[in-house]
Amino acid sequence: MSAPALHLDKVERRYDEAGSPLEILRGVDLCLWAGQSAALVAPSGAGKSTLLHIAGLLEKPNAGEVFIAGEATVGMDDATRTALRRCEIGFVYQFHHLLPEFTALENIMLPQMIGGVSRREAADRAGQLLHYLGLSARAKHRPTELSGGEQQRVAIARAVANGPRLLLADEPTGNLDPKTADHVFDALDSIVRATGLATLIATHNMELASRMDRRLTLHDGHVVELD
Numbered sequence: 001m002s003a004p005a006l007h008l009d010k011v012e013r014r015y016d017e018a019g020s021p022l023e024i025l026r027g028v029d030l031c032l033w034a035g036q037s038a039a040l041v042a043p044s045g046a047g048k049s050t051l052l053h054i055a056g057l058l059e060k061p062n063a064g065e066v067f068i069a070g071e072a073t074v075g076m077d078d079a080t081r082t083a084l085r086r087c088e089i090g091f092v093y094q095f096h097h098l099l100p101e102f103t104a105l106e107n108i109m110l111p112q113m114i115g116g117v118s119r120r121e122a123a124d125r126a127g128q129l130l131h132y133l134g135l136s137a138r139a140k141h142r143p144t145e146l147s148g149g150e151q152q153r154v155a156i157a158r159a160v161a162n163g164p165r166l167l168l169a170d171e172p173t174g175n176l177d178p179k180t181a182d183h184v185f186d187a188l189d190s191i192v193r194a195t196g197l198a199t200l201i202a203t204h205n206m207e208l209a210s211r212m213d214r215r216l217t218l219h220d221g222h223v224v225e226l227d
């Protein structure tokens with residue numbers, strides 16, 4: 001059997017606050033497999049963003065190991081980690097962070113071109129993703145000309161443009177009204193199911209969480225399965 005898309009092994013993370021360490025993650029163990037979706041539901045300050053940053057290779061743990069598709073990453077040099085992150089991991093944040101001077105299509109093309117894909121191929125894939133998300137008519141719009149829900153759907157398309165194995169999302173619908181959130185979540189869910197990637201989504205929305213394969217929380221610095 002192949003390795004999980006993401007494996008956190010005894011991950012610890014602490015911050016040093018005025019001499020007294022703040023222990024956020026105290027030995028997190030988590031395996032997330034291809035095609036699996038998991039919601040991470042925990043109160044503010046529990047360490048959800050910290051966990052996502054570590055899983056996304058943006059931060060290193062103080063102890064433990066982060067495996068991406070079976071590869072241990074803690075000992076990698078920065079360039080190797082960055083290259084792995086670019087091709088294997090997609091991120092969606094609460095705010096879309098689309099580049100304002102580029103169109104929706106171009107925003108989805110850019111990460112592919114940075115990864116070495118030709119302009120033409122990048123445009124083709126961006127067009128397909130927009131079509132899949134029902135946004136073909138918005139391809140040439142800039143982010144300010146899109147609604148909040150459309151912006152987030154473009155951000156999802158951008159996150160999966162390089163065909164990552166792992167999608168990490170931090171409150172992706174936190175800034176949207178419930179109906180729009182539902183719509184954006186449907187888009188995310190259908191892309192996850194169509195591509196077979198593994199996804200970990202921090203959310204406060206229990207209804208959305210209930211539609212995912214697994215529900216996790218952070219308790220006392222550990223990941224615990226909710227049901």
Ligand code: ADP
Binds near residue numbers: 022044046049
């Ligand atoms: P959540 O995403 O669940 O709201 P976070 O992971 O953002 O939680 O933060 C967990 C805790 O770690 C919080 O108490 C926060 O203040 C603290 N924290 C996060 N980042 C830092 C940092 N760079 N330095 C010091 N403390 C931090």
